[in-house]
Amino acid sequence: MRLSRAVVVVFVVFALASVQIPTGSRANRPLFAGQLLAVERQSLRVMGAASCNTAKCHGATELIKDRVGKSCMAGTLWTAKDKHAKSFLNLTEKKGLEVAKKMNIDKPDTSERCLGCHALNVPAAQRDKKFDLADGNTCEQCHGPGEKYLEPHAEKGWTKAKSIAVGALDTKDVYVRADTCIPCHVGIDHDMIDAGHPYPSFELDTFSATMPPHWVEGEAPLSVKAWSVGQGVALRDSLKWVAKRAGGKAPEKYLQSAWREANDRYITFRHAVKVLAPANAAALESGMAALKTAMDAKDAGKLAAAADLAAKADETAKAISKSETTLDSAVKILDELPAESGEVAGGGVQCAEQLTMALDTLSKACARGGKKFPAAEAKINKLFEDLPEDASKFSADAYAKDLAAVAGSFK
Numbered sequence: 504m505r506l507s508r509a510v511v512v513v514f515v516v517f518a519l520a521s522v523q524i525p526t527g528s529r530a531n532r533p534l535f536a537g538q539l540l541a542v543e544r545q546s547l548r549v550m551g552a553a554s555c556n557t558a559k560c561h562g563a564t565e566l567i568k569d570r571v572g573k574s575c576m577a578g579t580l581w582t583a584k585d586k587h588a589k590s591f592l593n594l595t596e597k598k599g600l601e602v603a604k605k606m607n608i609d610k611p612d613t614s615e616r617c618l619g620c621h622a623l624n625v626p627a628a629q630r631d632k633k634f635d636l637a638d639g640n641t642c643e644q645c646h647g648p649g650e651k652y653l654e655p656h657a658e659k660g661w662t663k664a665k666s667i668a669v670g671a672l673d674t675k676d677v678y679v680r681a682d683t684c685i686p687c688h689v690g691i692d693h694d695m696i697d698a699g700h701p702y703p704s705f706e707l708d709t710f711s712a713t714m715p716p717h718w719v720e721g722e723a724p725l726s727v728k729a730w731s732v733g734q735g736v737a738l739r740d741s742l743k744w745v746a747k748r749a750g751g752k753a754p755e756k757y758l759q760s761a762w763r764e765a766n767d768r769y770i771t772f773r774h775a776v777k778v779l780a781p782a783n784a785a786a787l788e789s790g791m792a793a794l795k796t797a798m799d800a801k802d803a804g805k806l807a808a809a810a811d812l813a814a815k816a817d818e819t820a821k822a823i824s825k826s827e828t829t830l831d832s833a834v835k836i837l838d839e840l841p842a843e844s845g846e847v848a849g850g851g852v853q854c855a856e857q858l859t860m861a862l863d864t865l866s867k868a869c870a871r872g873g874k875k876f877p878a879a880e881a882k883i884n885k886l887f888e889d890l891p892e893d894a895s896k897f898s899a900d901a902y903a904k905d906l907a908a909v910a911g912s913f914k
């Protein structure tokens with residue numbers, strides 16, 4: 504029997520409440536650990552990539568008949584193409600050592616500041632025989648600890664709901680997926696960025712597509728949902744940074760960066776909210792406006808409201824994940840985005856990047872679903888050309904002009 508969703512949720516909440524929280528250090532987890540923390544709370548053992556990637560299971564080199572999609576090659580794809588497989592090893596490559604050195608860290612592969620996002624660094628008691636820290640961000644980082652589902656999930660008649668009830672994460676639910684990826688991808692601290700760490704430019708649908716996916720991709724409207732929910736959860740975590748920076752002793756420029764990141768995300772997300780969660784639009788709009796006023800006035804007290812607004816962004820993302828997204832909603836959002844060209848001048852290259860990924864993701868979803876906009880394609884490609892590798896070479900004016908030219912192309 505397949506458990507209904509409500510039953511599963513109740514069961515998981517119960518399971519979380521009834522297991523003991525391990526005493527291992529958690530200082531190494533990403534700052535805003537969404538689903539990851541839930542995984543740790545289960546204190547279940549992590550079985551290691553070697554347990555998943557055998558030739559008969561997920562380590563096949565070609566498709567196996569009767570197996571769903573690419574599932575038999577998930578491990579093969581991860582090992583060969585997914586950067587998560589190298590995330591631990593990269594800590595001690597040239598770039599990793601450079602970033603670490605600037606932060607006075609001698610050994611990034613043993614540092615709590617790095618391991619939380621570059622490996623599955625659970626307490627020793629949770630590490631099973633085949634666990635290897637050097638596997639980096641492995642299967643169980645995103646799918647949940649395998650102790651209780653590893654063996655049975657390969658049996659006939661076993662369902663995904665049963666796995667979820669014993670520790671697996673529901674990666675099909677885009678909110679859960681967003682809340683898994685984003686604490687790592689948006690949780691990057693400003694002092695690390697100062698030291699040369701890559702900037703958190705994450706967008707859920709684009710990044711899922713470039714992992715590359717080791718699963719059967721959903722229907723086109725799911726991309727629209729993944730993009731929208733991802734922007735909402737990313738806005739949530741950016742706003743948490745604003746609240747943290749406003750109350751902390753960090754340099755003023757880190758507060759400025761946090762605010763810019765939140766605003767960059769809001770500029771695209773607000774269009775999703777208008778179309779997909781209109782009841783929340785006014786509260787988010789006035790909340791962001793109040794924060795902007797507080798930023799201009801350097802009013803730290805009023806900036807504390809960013810924490811409440813983060814909760815509102817989270818609630819909105821959850822609502823969108825349960826709403827019905829259609830390609831028509833994507834077209835409505837696409838029609839509005841070019842009007843944001845004025846924001847780019849103030850927001851800079853990262854703002855432009857968020858806008859470009861939004862246009863690209865949504866128009867590709869439309870094309871996949873049969874709504875093609877040939878006039879838009881070349882114009883969006885031009886926007887990508889306007890985003891130089893070296894951010895100091897970015898021309899906001901040229902980008903804004905090219906963005907404005909996209910207006911009216913989605914007909």
Ligand code: HEC
Nearest residue numbers: 586587589590593619620621640683684687710711713714
């Ligand atoms: C535990 C933290 C963590 C989680 C969870 C996580 N990532 Fe990552 N991700 C990383 C790290 C660290 C890297 C950099 C790996 C490297 O290159 O060394 C990375 C790299 C990537 C890249 C490659 C980026 C590039 O520059 O080429 C993509 C794409 C990506 N992640 C997508 C995702 C998606 C989609 C999810 C959720 C389904 C996700 N990540 C979940 C930490 C995480």
Ligand code: HEC
Nearest residue numbers: 533593598599602603611616617619620687688690691701
């Ligand atoms: C909050 C999560 C987080 C923490 C903590 C973190 N990283 Fe990362 N790191 C990431 C993500 C996510 C990426 C991929 C970013 C992208 O390409 O979009 C990444 C990418 C990198 C890369 C680029 C890898 C490549 O493919 O070239 C290096 C190097 C790196 N991190 C080093 C470090 C070091 C050193 C530390 C500790 C001082 C650290 N990171 C801590 C999340 C994190």
Ligand code: HEC
Nearest residue numbers: 555561574577578581587640641642645674675680718719
């Ligand atoms: C960075 C996060 C991440 C990592 C690491 C990861 N996965 Fe996934 N995986 C996902 C997401 C997201 C999906 C898509 C969920 C969906 O549509 O059901 C997925 C889907 C799958 C599916 C298909 C499930 C289905 O119902 O279609 C299998 C099988 C799978 N992963 C196995 C693995 C294995 C094995 C590994 C390790 C070698 C792994 N994954 C590593 C995020 C990840």
